[in-house]
Amino acid sequence: MTSAIVCENLVKTYEDGKRSVEALRGLELEVPRGECFGLLGPNGAGKTTTVEILQGLIEPTSGEVQVLGLRWGAGNDSELREKLGSTLQETRLQDKLTVIETLQLFRSFYRIGITPQQALHLVDLEEKSSALVRTLSGGQKQRLAVACGLVGKPELLFLDEPTTGLDPTARRRLWDVVTALKATGTTILLTTHYMDEAEKLSDRVAIVDQGKIIALGTPRQLIHQLGGEHVVEFSLQQNGQRRDDLPPDHFTRVATVHSATREPDGYLLTVAEPHLAIPSLLQQLAAEQLELASLTTRHVNLEDVFITLTGKRLTEEEDN
Amino acid sequence: MSHPLYQLIRCRIKTFFREPEAIFWTYGFPLIMVFGLGIAFRNKPAEIITFDVVQSSGGQRVAEMAKNQSIIVPHLRSVEEANERLRKNKTPVVLEVLADGSYCYHFDPANPDALRAKLLIDDTLQRAAGRRDTVPTSIQQVTAPGSRYVDWLVPGLIGMNLMGSGMWGIGFNLVDMRVRNLLKRLLATPMKRSHFLASMIGTRVMFFAPELTVLLMFAWLLFGVPIRGSLFSLILMTFLGAVTFAGLGLLTACRAKRIETVSGLMNLIMLPMWLMSGIFFSAERFPDFIQPFVQALPLTQINNALRAIMLDGATLASQWLAILILVGWSVLSFTLALRWFRWN
Numbered sequence: 142m143t144s145a146i147v148c149e150n151l152v153k154t155y156e157d158g159k160r161s162v163e164a165l166r167g168l169e170l171e172v173p174r175g176e177c178f179g180l181l182g183p184n185g186a187g188k189t190t191t192v193e194i195l196q197g198l199i200e201p202t203s204g205e206v207q208v209l210g211l212r213w214g215a216g217n218d219s220e221l222r223e224k225l226g227s228t229l230q231e232t233r234l235q236d237k238l239t240v241i242e243t244l245q246l247f248r249s250f251y252r253i254g255i256t257p258q259q260a261l262h263l264v265d266l267e268e269k270s271s272a273l274v275r276t277l278s279g280g281q282k283q284r285l286a287v288a289c290g291l292v293g294k295p296e297l298l299f300l301d302e303p304t305t306g307l308d309p310t311a312r313r314r315l316w317d318v319v320t321a322l323k324a325t326g327t328t329i330l331l332t333t334h335y336m337d338e339a340e341k342l343s344d345r346v347a348i349v350d351q352g353k354i355i356a357l358g359t360p361r362q363l364i365h366q367l368g369g370e371h372v373v374e375f376s377l378q379q380n381g382q383r384r385d386d387l388p389p390d391h392f393t394r395v396a397t398v399h400s401a402t403r404e405p406d407g408y409l410l411t412v413a414e415p416h417l418a419i420p421s422l423l424q425q426l427a428a429e430q431l432e433l434a435s436l437t438t439r440h441v442n443l444e445d446v447f448i449t450l451t452g453k454r455l456t457e458e459e460d461n
Numbered sequence: 462m463s464h465p466l467y468q469l470i471r472c473r474i475k476t477f478f479r480e481p482e483a484i485f486w487t488y489g490f491p492l493i494m495v496f497g498l499g500i501a502f503r504n505k506p507a508e509i510i511t512f513d514v515v516q517s518s519g520g521q522r523v524a525e526m527a528k529n530q531s532i533i534v535p536h537l538r539s540v541e542e543a544n545e546r547l548r549k550n551k552t553p554v555v556l557e558v559l560a561d562g563s564y565c566y567h568f569d570p571a572n573p574d575a576l577r578a579k580l581l582i583d584d585t586l587q588r589a590a591g592r593r594d595t596v597p598t599s600i601q602q603v604t605a606p607g608s609r610y611v612d613w614l615v616p617g618l619i620g621m622n623l624m625g626s627g628m629w630g631i632g633f634n635l636v637d638m639r640v641r642n643l644l645k646r647l648l649a650t651p652m653k654r655s656h657f658l659a660s661m662i663g664t665r666v667m668f669f670a671p672e673l674t675v676l677l678m679f680a681w682l683l684f685g686v687p688i689r690g691s692l693f694s695l696i697l698m699t700f701l702g703a704v705t706f707a708g709l710g711l712l713t714a715c716r717a718k719r720i721e722t723v724s725g726l727m728n729l730i731m732l733p734m735w736l737m738s739g740i741f742f743s744a745e746r747f748p749d750f751i752q753p754f755v756q757a758l759p760l761t762q763i764n765n766a767l768r769a770i771m772l773d774g775a776t777l778a779s780q781w782l783a784i785l786i787l788v789g790w791s792v793l794s795f796t797l798a799l800r801w802f803r804w805n
Contacts, residue, residue: 196649198805222651229649233641237479238472249468250650273479293650 143210146172151204166352179343187352188332226295236275251293280311336443368399369411376407396421469660502610513543519558553578616767617740627706632714645805689774708794734760
């Protein structure tokens with residue numbers, strides 16, 4: 142059976158007046174059927190461009206794309222669209238239609254699919270069936286958008302930043318919807334800049350930065366790549382004065398340390414064994430007459446992977 | 462599952478009727494226009510002319526004589542006061558009776574109202590003094606329905622409404638959907654683009670039937686505005702108008718990414734037609750050298766044809782030039798709009 146998605150050396154350049162912006166610079170990707178695949182990256186990394194090329198909404202500047210074994214523009218676009226479902230980023234459905242009317246409209250475009258009521262059931266929105274879209278909360282609107290993507294019973298579902306701007310409870314409810322969909326065997330391509338979302342929902346994750354994939358694997362594998370499973374974050378002071386002028390290399394001698402980076406408010410070490418690393422760190426600090434201003438430990442997450450790979454935070458470019 | 466075209470049209474109609482403002486501007490506003498302008502320009506009873514007479518014994522005699530005349534009302538005033546009022550245009554004419562008993566009229570002959578007042582006053586006073594006409598005259602009053610301002614206005618308002626609701630109804634909604642990313646979202650489904658565009662234009666044309674009925678009924682009931690030509694010709698002509706402006710609306714909105722852009726473009730396109738296409742006064746009043754431009758505007762042709770059908774009882778065949786120009790506009794705007802249309 143063919144893969145759900147294959148991208149080879151995908152390049153997309155936007156002409157913006159005299160400036161040309163390279164959104165994708167040779168992106169490679171293969172997603173097997175039945176997988177929930179996460180594209181994780183900061184805003185402007187090229188995630189939405191990738192998803193829109195995969196849905197045949199924009200054309201790549203160069204490179205090869207295959208979706209469910211078919212190519213866009215080869216005469217069977219309509220057949221391909223029948224098999225895809227999507228939620229696009231920042232889509233606002235018609236305020237003056239009811240939930241069920243919206244779903245009936247979307248359902249009418251597909252030859253086969255589930256009933257609007259079944260779609261509502263999947264996203265747990267049945268009680269809002271006859272409510273106008275404008276009266277829904279942000280989370281309910283987003284679940285309706287997912288339901289619109291499901292009425293055609295898609296083989297491949299695109300979820301582009303499905304939880305951006307939602308409160309934690311609404312995010313969790315949407316995660317439940319996606320988890321339930323995964324169980325039905327639908328292939329899902331999810332883009333997000335929330336590392337916890339990618340970690341929780343994706344079977345595999347690709348980390349995208351500046352139009353390229355810089356890391357690929359299961360969340361566990363990626364975390365494992367860092368060597369250490371744990372993070373020690375701390376900040377220093379000396380005679381009551383804050384000290385953050387030491388280079389991060391200064392702490393590579395600490396026991397079981399894998400990497401050391403400087404953070405805006407101190408230092409971050411990834412370590413294999415916190416019970417060995419912390420006494421060793423304290424010993425070094427005592428010898429150098431440095432004091433701890435703060436110290437926390439936690440498990441490594443995908444955000445740490447991203448920071449280690451790019452030196453940037455995932456949410457840093459939020460304003461772009 | 463029902464046909465996508467049916468669903469698209471059903472959703473457009475539902476969103477329209479859930480928008481009270483849209484209903485007001487489409488159905489209510491034209492009625493207010495007909496009512497307001499019909500009242501303002503209704504045929505007035507014969508005018509009464511009020512004017513100043515300089516205080517003197519001769520002036521007193523004139524005032525006595527005018528008492529029995531219904532159409533002139535003199536006011537006796539001091540010479541200073543009367544001249545001051547003339548200067549401020551508070552009286553059209555000042556009449557001074559000179560020492561030899563002759564009448565001297567003070568007025569600005571360049572002011573047509575003043576000239577008319579002088580002629581009426583003099584005529585009335587001369588007759589009252591015993592003048593006899595050398596040739597007998599008589600008057601035939603013409604105020605039959607069909608020749609009044611309100612009769613002339615209603616077809617123009619139908620045309621204006623066709624333009625306004627066609628352009629806004631299509632243009633505004635399309636750009637709104639583009640801003641909402643909804644056009645792109647629809648494009649991601651197997652929806653046929655032709656179904657979508659047909660639903661936009663189809664609903665627009667469907668809305669026009671009740672618009673036309675309401676406006677015509679109102680104008681007929683309140684002012685007795687007639688329809689002398691065939692109703693079929695009238696409906697066909699308005700249908701063609703609705704299609705033409707739907708096409709222009711589509712063209713205006715085919716690429717605009719923001720509501721502000723499309724609003725500006727709409728006004729730019731509609732303003733010359735508001736001014737020149739003969740909604741409130743005849744398009745013939747513009748100088749000859751811009752007539753080719755004025756006549757090429759679709760609204761001018763719709764207004765002319767609607768007036769010919771409603772007021773002169775013209776046949777559809779006699780309006781072939783208007784029909785040709787409108788079909789030309791439709792074909793041009795639809796072709797360009799579809800070529801340039803931007804879904805995202």
